[in-house]
Amino acid sequence: MFHWLEKNPFFFALAVFATIAFAGLVEIIPNFAQSSRPLIGTTPYSTLELAGRHVYIKNSCNACHSQLIRPFKSETDRYGDYSLSGEYAYDRPFLWGSKRTGPDLMRVGNYRTTDWHENHMWDPEKVVPGTIMPAYRWMFVNNTDVDTAYAEMITVEKFFGVPYNKPVPMKDGSTKTIKMADTLHQARKDALAEARIIVKDMKHQDVIDAVEVGRIPEIVALIAYMNSLK
């Protein structure tokens, strides 16, 4: 019946490929589509959080810190619930990391606070004796690049349909809307408004003064991002 196919190696190869590919489609796609959907309670990043994420990437935090908690008792005890793929729906790129020189940061927002991060980034040795993490003092001086964060927001909203300005379902049944500004000017104002909330819990006078006059030091954005990791 299929002798004609057996005599045509090219079409035979195509047929084999089609058969295997179809099996793959049936088995992989539905499961993947389901699990990569944003989890209920997963929200897109706000302007300042996204800017903080850029600071995180710029300083290669992911070289030492993972953001992926495996389903082992020893890990969930230390870092919180194990990670699910839907939680990374708005991570572009994801920052799983491949090596833990420092601890996992997937849910660091649950158990560290603004003032702790401030102390720790200024002088890690003070709060964690013997740590090999270096101080990141330039973050207290350098300004955050809000413009690039806003550009990313527009891009992901336009091309990947990230639900900015739309209600996102939360775990308790309510909804939450993450705002994306209409103009760059407004985005800068939004980021500054977020920064003012963070800075209320900070003690570094230079940082407080900077936000007071409308600058956002990188540390503020980074802390906003850290606090959003839950």
Add this chain to the structure above:
Amino acid sequence: MNKIYLWGFIVTASMLGFTYVSVLGSKGGFNGDIVNILTIAGAAALVIITVFVVIKYVRQMQTDTADGELVNESWDGIGEYLNPVPMGWAIIYLMTMVWAMWYFTMGYPVQSYSQIGEYNEDVDVHNKKFEAKYASITGDRLVEMGESVFLAECKICHGLTADGIDGTASNLNVRLEANVVKNAIVNGSNNNLLGMEMPMPNREFLFNAAGSAITDAEIDTVSAYVANGFTGKGSDVYLSACASCHKENGMGTDYGPNIAKYTPQLVVNVLNHGKKGVIGTMPAFNRLNAKQKEAAGAYVTSLSE
């Protein structure tokens, strides 16, 4: 004798000889080890069987001639004999089908491996063990457990000696420091220290002995008074402004927490709800279980006793 058998013997003998020299000759024999003996027996059997199976098929190739009925097919001149299906193969094929039916309907759905399932089992086993071993501990053992909880979770902010690392967090070796008391009086406080919403009013609603709002100087005095363990100046301000909720000796009431010393319940409430004060924000630690929180409470209480 056929030349091929001669070669077979030569190859067998040389391979066994090589095995003997390399394993037994140089390492001093079997050393009475059953694993060594089995390994050598296996190696010898493998060599002998391989050599003679090869000989059998080489001889078959030398003498066999092709005959039998050809099937009615030809692929570029290559034909195929109409042989019956080998019995062993047929049996295995049918058994595979039976197994597949079992696997589709029972094996996979009921007994498949799941990483999360294994995790849940792990957690279950751990919790049962914890329950059996630690659920009823009290006294010194509870304090010991609290110390290990403290070293795992609390020392990152409060420091190894619980001194708060130079103002990074509260100093847990004393119940209250003057700046903490002052902040609570000036701004009020609502930290669920009693395990429920019970706001402490700010300075505008705290009155001194004369019945008017408490003054800056009085705040400083009473803060020092509380921080010094209810000694020194300031008892008159304390009695009028604070004692109605916290009692004369600071031991607290149903509607005012204990400000004279730590109690395990106080610490547990803080661990459940977190708190926000003059130093900073402390997150809730709900990943600790009830017993671990109780233990941490016992340890923190023991620090200032």
